[in-house]
Amino acid sequence: MSDLLTALILGGSVVVLGAGAVWARQRHPAVYWAVLGLPLSVVRVLTSYGSVMDACGLTVAPSRLRALAVRAATRREIRPVPPRRGLIRPTSTGLRFRLRLAPGQEPADVAASAERLRHAWGVHAVYVAPVKPGVVELRLVGFNVLTRVRMPRTGTPDELQIPVALREDALPFVRDYLTIPHQLTLGATLSGKSMYLRNLLTGLARQPVALVGIDCKRGVELAPFAPRLSALATDPHEAGELLPVLVKEMEDRYDLIKARQGIAPGTPDEDITSDIWGLPESERPVPVVLFVDEVAELFLVATRKDEERRDEMVTQLIRLAQLGRAAGIYLEVSGQRFGAELGKGATMLRAQLSGRVCHRVNDEASAKMALGDIAPEAVGAACSIAPERPGLAVAGDTSGGWTRIRTPYLSLSEAAAVCRETASLVPELPALARFRTSVPAYEMASPVPAAPRTALG
Structure with missing residues (x-):
């Protein structure tokens, strides 16, 4: 009897340990x-x-x-x-x-x-x-690290290098503006595109960078971050006024660079520069990151007058994409779809956005718009993202390389709180002062239960 009891105890322990291992x-x-x-x-x-x-x-x-x-x-x-x-x-x-x-x-x-x-x-x-x-x-x-994203511990990131997501090989996906100055992020509704934007914006908010937003959805995406933004346009009319100011700021910075190049003969080679990063720190203007949410809204027109304004805005965006890197102006463009059917200039603008992140999309054509011209092998991976995996995306670059990434969960209230805490870091840019929005960040009197991870990404 005692042998049977011992066997039952040992067998039960093994079963419990095995079940615990499977559950864990x-x-x-x-x-x-x-x-x-x-x-x-x-x-x-x-x-x-x-x-x-x-x-x-x-x-x-x-x-x-x-x-x-x-x-x-x-x-x-x-x-x-x-x-x-x-x-x-x-x-x-x-x-x-x-x-x-x-x-x-x-x-x-x-x-x-x-x-x-x-x-x-x-x-x-x-x-x-x-x-x-x-x-x-x-x-x-050892396991699928993208199921529950936990960012690895890293030190203080370098300037304009933001760990924004986790790669499938367990390394952080770093958005490096000095290497890839402009990026296009595509994704369908509830694909996790907004979550990627929050992580990126809050990472930049802690650095001495000017953040500018164009959100033609009446500001519903970027208005909560207004305390940290140097400028915010919430409709195409305001965007049409903001973009020429940014172009003028870029031209002024080029004049500063040219003035530095026109120095006396005999100056050491290291003092000659072709971008703002070669300027002395005391003379270097602050970097500017322009977020354009739902870029298709800038292309849609209803009248001939709107069409003229659209052409002007697209031309200015293309100029910023072509010339902005040397002046320290970087573009972060996002939307659900970005193809030639949007109108004149769409393809040319997309070609300047060398970084690509594609979340779940509604059709294969949208995935090809994001990745087909830089990493064709990644199109299939983007099309296979399931709706129940929000935040999962495929990131590619012009080298042809690509990887799956997923952003960690960050609630809107947490992201807005970071922007309020870092509001003192907003740099002084007189040209953008009139575009500082007075829309307050969302202050919630009582906590609102967060939606499930599967809904928000």
Whole structure:
């Protein structure tokens, strides 16, 4: 009887532990990975590394000297040699280690076997990144980090570099305006486009940057952030007055750069500049980021007079996109669709927006508008985003590379509070003073329950 009772206790404990592990893996994958997934994956890698490399075709014949030494010392069969593996370094989302490639191998050989390595070691994904000639880093991700987004801890971001989302390889997706000055963000209703905008705007709000908004939906998207905005236009008429001021500001900054270039002979080369970042800090004008929400509203016209105003605004936007980078003026354009059917100048403006982020869209044509001309392989990934995964997007750039990203949840009240707290950072730009809006940020007397994550993204 006592043996039966002991067996029942042990069996019940095993069942409870197994059920707990399954529950943790589904509900709290980060906890499951830290407690159970990480040790198991390390054991798999250590015990099966040589055989897995051989099965994936990543081994090479040993050198003649090594073969002679093995034959003389052990008289064993000479086996192919896998790439030399470095130390395994655990992370909160997976593990990583470096491989020193054998002569004749290249990083593409390892990248081609990433899917087979994933299955062999039982992890969610394997990513390969070159480190230096002959060395690559394997990053193993233990679970789907985009299910519940938790941004990794980072230090204070550099100027105009904002960690705004999480990539599928567990690295932060950084919006770097100095590398990619202008960006287009497309997405259908409830796709998470507004959540991306909130994270980006609140990140910029903490930096010494002038934020300018054009929100032709009567300001419903950008008005809550008014305390931190240097200017806000809430309809096409106001946008038509604001854009010429920005163009004039850009021209004034070019005059400043030219004045700096017209210095006396014998001046050191490092004092000659072609953009504002080469100017002394005391003379450098503050960067300006222009947010254009629902860009299609600027293109829609009803009368011939509206058409003339539209053509003028589009021309000014194109000028800002073509020439604004050197003057420290950057564009962040978003909408549901941005194609040639909007009218003259739409395609030309889109071509200047080198960064692309595509959330869930209503048709394949919209995904092609965002990604088809820079990363055609990413169009299918954008079209496969499910409605129940708001905030999930595909980010691409003109290099042809792309990755899936997802923004963390940020409520409207939290984003508005950040803008109120950073209102003192609004820079002094006299030309934009008359466009400072008096619309107050939303002050809620009592907390309003947040909508579910699936609705807001």
